[in-house]
Amino acid sequence: MAAQAQQETAVGSVHGETHDSVRDREIGIEQVHLDQVYRRLEEKIHEAEFLMNDAAKRGQVGTPGALAERDAQVFRAGVHLNRLNNEFEDFLFGRIDLLRGKDGKKGPDGAYTAVEPAEGAVREDNTADIAETLHIGRIGVLDQDYSPLVIDWRAPAAAPFYRSTPVDPGRVVRRRVIRSKGRRVLGVEDDLMRPELTAFLDGERLPVIGDGALMAALGQARSHTMRDIVASIQAEQDLVIRAPAASVTYVEGGPGTGKTAVALHRAAYLLYQDRRRYAGGILIVSPTPLLVAYTEGVLPSLGEEGQVAIRAIGSLVDGAEATLYDSPAVARAKGSYRMLKVLRKAARGALETKDTPTRLRVVAFGRRLELEADRLERIRNNALGGTAPVNLLRPRARKLLLDALWEQSGAAGRHSDPELAAELRSSFDEDVTSEDSFIGFLDAWWPELAPRSVLAAMADERRLGRWARRILNPGEVRRVARSLGRDGLSVHDVAMLDELEAVLGAPVRPRKRRELDPLDQLTGLEELMPVREETQRERAERLAQERTEYAHVIVDEAQDLTPMQWRMVGRRGRHATWTIVGDPAQSSWSDPDEAAEARDEALGTRPRRRFQLTVNYRNPAEIAELAAKVLALAMPGSVSPSAVRSTGVEPRFVATNQAQGAAGRNPLAETVREEAARLLDRVDGTVGVVVAMNRREEARRWLAGLGDRVVALGSLEAKGLEYDATVVVSPAEIADESPAGLRVLYVALTRATQQLTVVSAGRDEPDEAGVPDLLRD
Numbered sequence: 035m036a037a038q039a040q041q042e043t044a045v046g047s048v049h050g051e052t053h054d055s056v057r058d059r060e061i062g063i064e065q066v067h068l069d070q071v072y073r074r075l076e077e078k079i080h081e082a083e084f085l086m087n088d089a090a091k092r093g094q095v096g097t098p099g100a101l102a103e104r105d106a107q108v109f110r111a112g113v114h115l116n117r118l119n120n121e122f123e124d125f126l127f128g129r130i131d132l133l134r135g136k137d138g139k140k141g142p143d144g145a146y147t148a149v150e151p152a153e154g155a156v157r158e159d160n161t162a163d164i165a166e167t168l169h170i171g172r173i174g175v176l177d178q179d180y181s182p183l184v185i186d187w188r189a190p191a192a193a194p195f196y197r198s199t200p201v202d203p204g205r206v207v208r209r210r211v212i213r214s215k216g217r218r219v220l221g222v223e224d225d226l227m228r229p230e231l232t233a234f235l236d237g238e239r240l241p242v243i244g245d246g247a248l249m250a251a252l253g254q255a256r257s258h259t260m261r262d263i264v265a266s267i268q269a270e271q272d273l274v275i276r277a278p279a280a281s282v283t284y285v286e287g288g289p290g291t292g293k294t295a296v297a298l299h300r301a302a303y304l305l306y307q308d309r310r311r312y313a314g315g316i317l318i319v320s321p322t323p324l325l326v327a328y329t330e331g332v333l334p335s336l337g338e339e340g341q342v343a344i345r346a347i348g349s350l351v352d353g354a355e356a357t358l359y360d361s362p363a364v365a366r367a368k369g370s371y372r373m374l375k376v377l378r379k380a381a382r383g384a385l386e387t388k389d390t391p392t393r394l395r396v397v398a399f400g401r402r403l404e405l406e407a408d409r410l411e412r413i414r415n416n417a418l419g420g421t422a423p424v425n426l427l428r429p430r431a432r433k434l435l436l437d438a439l440w441e442q443s444g445a446a447g448r449h450s451d452p453e454l455a456a457e458l459r460s461s462f463d464e465d466v467t468s469e470d471s472f473i474g475f476l477d478a479w480w481p482e483l484a485p486r487s488v489l490a491a492m493a494d495e496r497r498l499g500r501w502a503r504r505i506l507n508p509g510e511v512r513r514v515a516r517s518l519g520r521d522g523l524s525v526h527d528v529a530m531l532d533e534l535e536a537v538l539g540a541p542v543r544p545r546k547r548r549e550l551d552p553l554d555q556l557t558g559l560e561e562l563m564p565v566r567e568e569t570q571r572e573r574a575e576r577l578a579q580e581r582t583e584y585a586h587v588i589v590d591e592a593q594d595l596t597p598m599q600w601r602m603v604g605r606r607g608r609h610a611t612w613t614i615v616g617d618p619a620q621s622s623w624s625d626p627d628e629a630a631e632a633r634d635e636a637l638g639t640r641p642r643r644r645f646q647l648t649v650n651y652r653n654p655a656e657i658a659e660l661a662a663k664v665l666a667l668a669m670p671g672s673v674s675p676s677a678v679r680s681t682g683v684e685p686r687f688v689a690t691n692q693a694q695g696a697a698g699r700n701p702l703a704e705t706v707r708e709e710a711a712r713l714l715d716r717v718d719g720t721v722g723v724v725v726a727m728n729r730r731e732e733a734r735r736w737l738a739g740l741g742d743r744v745v746a747l748g749s750l751e752a753k754g755l756e757y758d759a760t761v762v763v764s765p766a767e768i769a770d771e772s773p774a775g776l777r778v779l780y781v782a783l784t785r786a787t788q789q790l791t792v793v794s795a796g797r798d799e800p801d802e803a804g805v806p807d808l809l810r811d
């Protein structure tokens with residue numbers, strides 16, 4: 035507030051001009067700068083095009099030296115062209131006006147990197163001159179004389195734009211957010227970091243415009259896709275985004291603290307820092323396909339595509355796509371460590387089916403040889419000893435069979451000379467293994483197992499019961515077997531498939547094509563190569579699909595990963611550095627301790643660097659306060675993040691009474707529909723209706739015809755998403771769904787950026803004001 039008052043004073047004191055004329059003049063100043071930037075960009079595009087053409091000509095000469103030079107030139111020019119040709123809506127978005135710096139050294143981007151002001155930068159009478167002005171944008175642009183016209187937001191010199199606060203301003207006097215569309219500057223919003231100072235720029239008092247950019251950004255309507263926050267990243271978020279990549283960066287924070295936004299911006303930052311290293315790929319693991327769809331536009335808007343794969347946890351295994359949900363009891367059994375033991379047994383047990391042959395008969399050296407069921411079983415058990423992958427044990431089993439047959443043949447004692455004996459043995463083996471009966475027997479007795487066929491075998495309750503003896507109880511066996519008999523996969527099935535692939539050993543795959551450095555995509559090199567037919571995007575997608583290990587793994591909503599899922603994700607980052615973001619209070623997994631153990635196993639001994647985000651940028655205080663009541667029940671003692679704004683609109687409570695509905699009518703459906711329609715009238719953007727998982731289908735029908743600004747979601751699907759307004763239907767139903775139900779309800783109540791309606795049914799025991807039991811003081 036004090037800063038605000040200072041800002042108005044500063045503005046008022048600028049030559050007695052009106053607020054609007056100062057604003058227009060400041061917009062004009064930024065426009066001049068933006069025009070200069072675009073002129074320079076055009077020059078650079080021409081330069082890059084020239085280089086590309088020149089390079090193509092050079093390629094025709096064909097000497098190795100000329101070709102190498104061509105490649106290097108095409109590479110550099112391609113990088114420029116690709117980045118410059120991207121039309122960014124708000125290419126230039128920030129500016130900082132700085133005091134003279136302490137060391138006065140120029141960084142690689144041409145800007146001074148000193149963070150603290152030089153001695154004497156502030157005069158004794160609390161006046162100072164602005165020594166340097168930096169403009170911040172999505173990529174860096176240097177003028178012809180190498181002075182910085184725009185600093186890339188990820189460059190060290192840009193950090194003060196995000197880090198500086200009135201408490202710890204460093205060299206920053208004024209931070210400005212510039213709003214532009216295409217080539218036109220539309221507005222500016224300033225924050226004064228040193229309100230106590232009277233600062234001068236080119237001899238004139240520094241003007242300050244507007245109410246701060248953050249509030250303007252937060253008040254905007256939400257659409258079905260997330261926006262980047264590059265113009266308004268806050269200091270505590272910036273610390274995470276720019277944290278060194280080494281080892282494990284661990285970020286916790288309540289709902290709406292920007293964890294997902296920070297994770298995405300961190301991926302862009304890491305690529306900027308060390309593009310070669312992260313050519314190995316960055317994987318972002320997201321909880322649902324809905325959240326993937328919501329967030330996948332952010333990285334392209336930051337100019338980064340290709341090296342980052344955003345995958346839902348149910349789509350991490352190639353060719354598998356989770357479409358089904360398991361009941362909480364089934365999910366608990368499938369996700370826990372206990373399932374690992376079951377899978378190990380199943381992988382070995384699945385070798386044996388009702389068609390498994392019980393006798394081997396072959397003719398070798400003119401003799402009939404035969405192995406009976408008992409012997410075969412002993413050989414199988416012997417081969418299966420240890421923990422090696424089952425498919426890789428087939429050669430060992432084959433060898434043991436041959437040993438047994440050799441022993442039976444009696445040929446072993448025929449030669450005392452070891453060389454002759456070895457020769458005889460090898461011709462015996464050849465004799466046996468070329469026989470059709472042996473080949474056929476081996477294929478049937480020790481088939482190459484695929485993860486899917488083992489999973490299918492587990493749908494047989496009797497067999498699963500055998501493999502899960504003393505691990506799952508009979509009720510769990512029945513339910514898990516039944517769930518595996520359905521068409522389609524659940525997220526938990528996908529983690530089981532991945533585990534099975536590890537337990538079985540990967541089937542032999544056709545050799546991959548050479549993996550090009552993804553940087554090649556930027557060079558335009560492939561356009562000069564006749565072999566390529568894919569588009570760059572297709573290729574990036576293919577590379578992402580083929581990749582099984584990554585250089586950096588970012589896990590969003592990490593609190594929800596089950597032990598089995600941690601194992602699956604861990605396998606993709608065995609040599610990676612990690613960023614893990616989550617909120618234990620939002621966990622839908624019932625056994626957090628077991629999950630933490632699995633997480634620690636996946637991360638190994640890498641050191642952890644921990645961060646906490648504390649400010650809720652999504653929910654207005656009125657909604658955050660209501661959600662805090664559920665947090666107190668779900669996780670007594672934990673602290674809610676503080677909401678950064680308030681709208682004055684209290685959550686609304688509406689109670690329905692199913693029993694009062696006339697025949698053929700459904701009061702709950704009618705109320706929810708009415709409330710959704712009411713909110714659609716009140717907000718410009720989206721409305722989300724959150725119901726218990728088993729009501730998803732009917733809720734979609736309730737909303738039919740209301741348009742695509744409104745969506746119905748099961749409680750687990752709401753994870754990570756946000757809407758201008760939400761209707762949360764029956765808190766008690768959501769809370770009773772699973773042992774983690776209260777935490778899931780906490781998620782549901784924290785999805786709205788502006789308005790929230792809670793509709794209760796009988797089970798919620800609403801009071802006269804319609805407030806359900808769970809949400810009362």
Ligand SMILES: Nc1ncnc2c1ncn2[C@@H]1O[C@H](COP(=O)(O)OP(=O)(O)OP(=O)(O)O)[C@@H](O)[C@H]1O
Pocket residue numbers: 248251252261262263266267268271287288289290291292293294295296617620651652753754755756784
């Ligand atoms: N610095 C910021 N400037 C502008 N908007 C921001 C900022 N930080 C976060 N937001 C916005 O706040 C909202 C919440 O952010 P985000 O979804 O990343 O939070 P989260 O911590 O992942 O939440 P949850 O745990 O509930 O999934 C988003 O709309 C995001 O764009």
